[in-house]
Amino acid sequence: MTIDAPAESAAHNSNSRPTPVRLGVIGTGWMGAFHAQSIAERVPGAVLAAVVDPVEDAAQAVARPYGARVFTNIDALLAHDVVDGVVISSPSTTHTELVVAAAAAGKAVFVEKPMAHTLDDANRAVDAAGRAGVPLQLGFNRRFATAFAAAKERIVAGGVGTPQLLRSLTRDPGLADPSRVRPWTIFTETLIHDFDTLNWFNEGAKPVEVHAMADALVAPDYKDRGLLDTAVVTIRYDNGAIAVAEASFQAVYGYDVRGEVFGSGGMVTVGDVRASSMRHFGPSGESSDTVRLNIELFAQAYTDELKAFTRAVRSGVAEGAGGDDARAALSLALASVASITTRGPVALRPDGALA
Incomplete structure (x- = not known):
């Protein structure tokens, strides 16, 4: 079972009022659940549009209070145009591949540390974001x-x-x-x-x-x-x-x-x-x-880094650590x-x- 997310993009609507930046959170552990709550409750201009976790019940528990759509893998999320950017809070061994996949799909990327476990993988992630021209921000709060x-x-x-x-x-x-x-x-x-x-x-x-x-x-x-x-x-x-x-x-x-x-x-x-x-x-x-x-x-810092990411989705220019x-x-x-x-x-x- 999934809950449909809003269909708007992060562009301005016909009344020149900015539509919400649609963010998807990948991973519903300690930090993922907290980031999801922050986006939904404390980040003006952003909406929690999707939650991704291989354990559907875990994703549902985080997504349900905010009407976010649920996915069990990144490919399923990226196959639908429901998010403008992703917040990666999954286990660190998955970070590089998720950054590469999200960037290739044209999504802005916020990823928790570490972005990679080898310098070659770090280079792959940086290169993927550069080729796609999408903001890449690290969770150095x-x-x-x-x-x-x-x-x-x-x-x-x-x-x-x-x-x-x-x-x-x-x-x-x-x-x-x-x-x-x-x-x-x-x-x-x-x-x-x-x-x-x-x-x-x-x-x-x-x-x-x-x-x-x-x-x-x-x-x-x-x-x-x-x-x-x-x-x-x-x-x-x-x-x-x-x-x-x-x-x-x-x-x-x-x-x-x-x-x-x-x-x-x-x-x-x-x-x-x-x-x-x-x-x-x-x-x-x-x-x-x-x-x-x-x-x-770091409650204030965690919120402000997501506010910065929301701005980056709109502007295309990353803030904070890249x-x-x-x-x-x-x-x-x-x-x-x-x-x-x-x-x-x-x-x-x-x-x-x-x-």
Whole structure:
């Protein structure tokens, strides 16, 4: 059973009022369901026109409240002219092929990280979007977080002088099921956000050397199955700056995402685990409530990145991180894997491949 979606395109109607941008969400997991809700409820000018998931009941559960059409595969969606753009939130191993297929069909593409798991696949995705002339936007939401964007503006304005030391960290609040974590996930799906943030903060510079250390400190019994749940990566850039990216899968105090840029003329810091500026002072001392979910800490950023994507569907010009940014972050993730494998630093070529 399917629910028909509106037949309008993203063009203007006869009264010169823009018709809604029709978006389809691919994948109905945690982020897919949240993106679908955001599009339907919090993104003016957009409509949730379709939901795609191989499990039809899962797709129906997300689509039904908003009258969206349901599909069980991307080919079925693309065979109908029901969407102007797609939001890809399926498992990361499917991302490249979905980007290529959607772009070939002339659809604007928003894809969650990582866009690919190899540089060749990243190139295929970027080339597909380029050939089709469609916007390609990555789900690097920190670029849309108010505080991170303010830090970037201050850096661009010269507020820190020449960047010398940079830091970005991600500490998840808990590791629910270590058996479900794929090898190298800490680099390709967690720290990849930090890699993009560091590249963005140090824009114009190219990474030239990467040295990673990682271990299973949260769930050591799973190390022999390939789990790495704690990592630190050092990156040297060609402008002399040295950056550190850090991740842990278990911060018992909450969801902790922060960044820092120190330079010749000052410093900016960004990020706060506290849910608000409220602090409680009582007999046991001072305390604050902390954020526990990514969709709480970055609620505004997740919404604003989809607003930007909606604008991109109309204008044809992508905002935020694009395909080349996705490739650059992936390059650092793959270099980290290589560093762990070789037990030492690895050099990068200007194109991001291992030297």
